[in-house]
Amino acid sequence: MTVSRGSPIAQVRLPDELKAWLQHEAIDNRRSLNSEIVVRLEQSRAAQQTKQPQGATA
Secondary structure, three states, rough: OOOOOOOOOOOOOOOHHHHHHHHHHHOOOOOOHHHHHHHHHHHHHHHHHHHHOOOOOO
């Protein structure tokens, strides 16, 4: 999935501790904070989709 500056913006409020942790993870993974969040959400979605029976929607 490609995310560009033209992509829709979604503002999310994060607890300070979670944001700080994500920022450190992003640095470790050589990504921006935004990219880190997108990658983790994509991984979570993929994991959830593999758990669902074929044809089921969430």
